[in-house]
Amino acid sequence: MSSWTLPQPMKRALELAEASAAAGEVPVGAVITRGGEVIAEAHNAPRERHDPTAHAEVLAIRRAAEALGQERLTDCELWVTLEPCAMCAGAIVHARIGKLYYGANDPKGGAVEHGARVFEQEQCLHKPEVYAGIGEAKAAELLREFFRERR
Numbered sequence: 800m801s802s803w804t805l806p807q808p809m810k811r812a813l814e815l816a817e818a819s820a821a822a823g824e825v826p827v828g829a830v831i832t833r834g835g836e837v838i839a840e841a842h843n844a845p846r847e848r849h850d851p852t853a854h855a856e857v858l859a860i861r862r863a864a865e866a867l868g869q870e871r872l873t874d875c876e877l878w879v880t881l882e883p884c885a886m887c888a889g890a891i892v893h894a895r896i897g898k899l900y901y902g903a904n905d906p907k908g909g910a911v912e913h914g915a916r917v918f919e920q921e922q923c924l925h926k927p928e929v930y931a932g933i934g935e936a937k938a939a940e941l942l943r944e945f946f947r948e949r950r
Contacts, residue, residue: 805933805934805937806878806900806933808830808832808837808876808878808900809830809878809880809900809902809933809934810934811828811830811837811840811878812828812829812830812840812855812878812879812880812902812934813828813880813902813934813937813938813941814828815828815829815830815840815841815842815855815880816828816842816855816880816938816941817941818842819842819843819844819855820941820944820945822842822844822846822847823846824842824843824844824845824846824847825843825942825945826842826843826880826941826942826945827842827843827854827855827856827879827880827881828840828841828842828843828855828879828880829841829842829855829856829858829859829877829878829879829880830859830877830878830879831859831860831862831863831872831875831876831877831878831896832875832876832878833863833867833872833874833875833876834874838862838863838866838867838875839859839860839861839862839863839866840859840862841855841856841858841859841862842855842858843855844858852886854884854886854887855879855880856877856879856883856887856890856891857886857887857890859877859879860872860877860890860891860894860896863875863894864894870893870894871894871895872894872895872896872897873895873896873897874897875894875896875897875898876896876897876898876899876900877891877896877898877899877900877927878900878901878933879899879900879901879902880901880902880903880934880938880941881901881902881903881905881909881938881942882901882903882904882905882908882909882910882911882912882913882931883899883901883909883910883911884905884908884909884910885910885914885915885917887910888910888911888915888917888918889917891927892917892918892923892924892925892926892927893925895925896927897927897928898927898928898929898930899911899927899928899929899930900930900933901929901930901931901932901933902932902933902934902935902937902938902939903935903938903939903942904931904932904935911929911931912929912931
């Protein structure tokens with residue numbers, strides 16, 4: 800086992816993902832930091848809010864923008880437990896998030912390294928630095944357990 804420990808923002812995102820699962824939502828958690836300080840956090844809530852756009856990333860971006868009083872989050876980092884979908888990747892682009900850290904890959908719905916590969920498109924106006932696989936094992940296990948219980 801590596802002596803490397805999980806960064807605190809990803810630990811928190813995983814806690815939020817667990818809360819999401821406990822609420823019957825797909826277990827995804829997101830944390831936005833700036834200068835090492837947590838600015839906003841959220842977990843998936845589309846069922847709770849009756850809102851298909853209430854993904855963890857979108858909710859966290861909304862909260863961070865409101866907290867900072869600005870729509871551009873260029874000096875912020877987004878930590879999320881699952882590879883963002885096309886909608887969330889688009890929100891990341893529009894918010895101008897500086898860095899994206901994510902846990903588990905999502906070959907079916909992801910749009911960063913899979914599917915649409917939003918940040919690689921010529922039309923993409925902003926490309927964050929992307930770091931994948933942070934907390935991947937725990938994030939993937941939460942998802943497997945969640946869906947196993949529902950089958």
